[in-house]
Amino acid sequence: MNWLLLILAYFVMECIINLVFHFVSRKLKSDENRKLSVFKGVLERIFVISGLMLGYPHVIIAFGALIIGTRFQGTSRISNDYFLIGNFISLLAALLFSQLAAILLN
Numbered sequence: 001m002n003w004l005l006l007i008l009a010y011f012v013m014e015c016i017i018n019l020v021f022h023f024v025s026r027k028l029k030s031d032e033n034r035k036l037s038v039f040k041g042v043l044e045r046i047f048v049i050s051g052l053m054l055g056y057p058h059v060i061i062a063f064g065a066l067i068i069g070t071r072f073q074g075t076s077r078i079s080n081d082y083f084l085i086g087n088f089i090s091l092l093a094a095l096l097f098s099q100l101a102a103i104l105l106n
Contacts, residue, residue: 005104048090048094060091
């Protein structure tokens, strides 16, 4: 039963995050590759959540290194703000979900 609650909580979290992402992207007028950005966000959270749940907090460092490595190109301020807000939301959601998972699975 706890696994079912955990899966349900994950889907609720994804819905909330994607709703926030939708409003942030509309506010910053960034319509380019919205579907790809949503997919990348889901992958980010799965990566960080999996690492944290398996007891590897180092995934946060690897996540940060990957983010920095992908941002060496010169882009506009709106794109950088959009990128930064999205990654902070993903990381915060992953941390909160991994804590919820620890509580539900114990």
